[in-house]
Amino acid sequence: MPMWNKITQTLDYIHSKIVFQPETGIILGTGLGNLVEQVEIKYQLPYSSIPHFPLATVESHRGRLLFGILSGRKVVVMQGRFHYYEGYTMQQVTYPVRVMQLLGIKELLISNVSGSINPVFEKGDIVLIEDHINLLADNPLRGRNDESLGPRFPDMSEPYSMRLIQIACQIAEKKSYRFHKGVYASVSGPNLETKAEYRMLHRAGADIVGMSTVPEVIVGVHCGLEIFAISVVTDKNFPLSEITKVSAEEVINVAKKAEPKMTEIICGLLREL
Numbered sequence: 001m002p003m004w005n006k007i008t009q010t011l012d013y014i015h016s017k018i019v020f021q022p023e024t025g026i027i028l029g030t031g032l033g034n035l036v037e038q039v040e041i042k043y044q045l046p047y048s049s050i051p052h053f054p055l056a057t058v059e060s061h062r063g064r065l066l067f068g069i070l071s072g073r074k075v076v077v078m079q080g081r082f083h084y085y086e087g088y089t090m091q092q093v094t095y096p097v098r099v100m101q102l103l104g105i106k107e108l109l110i111s112n113v114s115g116s117i118n119p120v121f122e123k124g125d126i127v128l129i130e131d132h133i134n135l136l137a138d139n140p141l142r143g144r145n146d147e148s149l150g151p152r153f154p155d156m157s158e159p160y161s162m163r164l165i166q167i168a169c170q171i172a173e174k175k176s177y178r179f180h181k182g183v184y185a186s187v188s189g190p191n192l193e194t195k196a197e198y199r200m201l202h203r204a205g206a207d208i209v210g211m212s213t214v215p216e217v218i219v220g221v222h223c224g225l226e227i228f229a230i231s232v233v234t235d236k237n238f239p240l241s242e243i244t245k246v247s248a249e250e251v252i253n254v255a256k257k258a259e260p261k262m263t264e265i266i267c268g269l270l271r272e273l
Contacts (some may be wrong), residue, residue: 002146003091003098003146003149004146004148004149006051006052006095007052007095007098007099007102009051009052010050010051010052010053010095010099011099011102011103013049013050013051014045014050014065014099014103017043017045018042018043018045018067020042020043020067020074021074021103021104022067022074022075022076022100022103022104022105023073023074023075023104023105023106023107023273024073024074024075024076024105024106024107024108024109024270024273025075025076025077025078025097025100025101025105025107025108025109025225026070026075026076026077026078026108026109026110026111026266027078027081027096027108027109027110027111027216028077028078028079028080028081028111029081029110029111029112029113029212029213029255030112030113030251030252030255031113031232031234031251031252031253031254031255031256031259032111032112032113032232032255032259032262033062033079033080034256034259034263035070035077035111035259035262035263035266036066036077036079038070038071038263038267039066039068039069039070039075039077040068040069040070041066041067041068042067042068042069043066043067043068044064044065044066044067045064045065046063046064046065047063047064047065047080048063050065052095053065053095053096054082054086054088054092054093054095062079062080063079063080064079064080065077065078065079065096066079070267070270071267071268071270071271072270072271073270073271073273075270076100076103076105078096078100081093081096081212081216082096083189083190083211083212084136084137084138084188084189084211084215085188085189085190085211089138090136090138090139090140090142090215091140093140093215093216094140094215094216094218094219097216097219097220097223097225098149098219098223101220101223101224101225105225106225106226107161107164107225107226107227107228107273108216108220108225108226108227108228109227109228109229109230109266109269109270110213110216110217110227110228110229110230111229111230111231111232111262111266112184112210112212112213112229112230112231112232113210113231113232113233113234113251113254113255114127114184114208114209114210114231114232114233114234115192115193115198115208115209115210115233115234115235115236115237115246116207116208116233116235116236116237116238117185117198117201117202117206117207117208117209117237117238118180118182118202118207118208118238119238119239120180121180121182121207121208121233121236122178122233122236123233123234123235123236123254124178124232124233124254124257124258125178125179125180125232125233125258126172126177126178126179126180126230126231126232126233126258126261126262126265127179127180127181127182127184127207127208127230127231127232127233128165128168128169128172128179128180128181128182128228128229128230129160129181129182129183129184129208129213129229129230129231130160130162130165130181130182130183131159131160131183131184132159132160132183132184132185132186132213132214132217133183133184133185133186133201133204133205133206134186134214134218135185135186135187135188136186136187136188136214136215137188139215139218140215140218140219141154141218141219141222149222149223150219150222150223150224151222154218154221154222155221156218156221159217159218159220159221159227160217160227160228160229161226161227161228163226164226164227164228164269165181165228167268167269167272168228168230168265168268168269169181171264171265171268171269172261172265175261175264175265177261177264177265180207182207182208182231183205183206183207183208184206184207184208184209184210184213184214184229184231185201185204185206185208185209185210186209186210186211186212186213186214186215187209187210187211188211189211190211192246193209193237195240195243198237198238198240198243199240202238208231208233209237210231213229213231217229228269230262230265230266232254232255232258232259232262233254234246234250234251234254234255235250235251235254
């Protein structure tokens with residue numbers, strides 16, 4: 001079925017269940033789902049009920065699409081995202097971004113967790129992503145382009161809004177949070193990287209590495225959204241001598257400890273929009 005037909009069916013279903021036009025979309029990453037506690041929820045739809053939506057299979061990803069008010073802003077929140085390593089196509093991974101844009105959002109705020117490959121980035125630090133290196137095996141825009149959804153060759157000179165990054169910097173500075181601006185490398189996973197791969201990524205100019213975000217950013221740029229992405233460093237991988245074995249439980253625990261900082265930055269950002 002053509003993409004546009006699928007999106008139409010999804011939108012028809014959502015509009016049959018809710019009367020709400022969001023202004024901003026939010027994608028919550030691993031261990032960062034508690035932001036929803038700050039949302040005045042008006043409607044919630046499980047992914048399993050939404051036509052053509054994939055299902056979140058990763059631990060800590062609840063799998064709900066929430067509509068409500070956060071910091072005075074009408075938002076639609078993905079409590080749980082999709083990953084290429086789950087077996088989905090890039091078009092499936094990014095499908096919700098298309099839907100949210102057609103529901104009316106103008107900005108897309110994305111969170112994730114990452115491993116540090118910058119020696120000054122420590123566990124628990126906040127990183128405001130200002131650029132990325134795409135090392136994924138596929139691209140969500142590959143194939144025939146639908147001009148009604150976006151241009152064939154979208155410009156990627158500023159995928160992450162410098163305006164929103166600057167506002168976030170001011171918020172973090174006022175709160176005295178330890179934070180950085182950095183380059184995010186996206187790999188397919190689900191295995192973590194080898195020491196040689198960490199060394200290569202460091203030399204390539206990446207500060208942090210993860211397994212998400214870039215596909216959603218590419219599609220967000222394609223459909224004209226202003227994008228902001230924030231990451232919580234959950235493990236340190238450079239210098240190589242500091243690498244230790246990492247478990248999913250540890251990643252989630254570190255993310256939860258840092259989550260209030262991320263929440264404060266996102267809420268502050270929404271108040272400024």
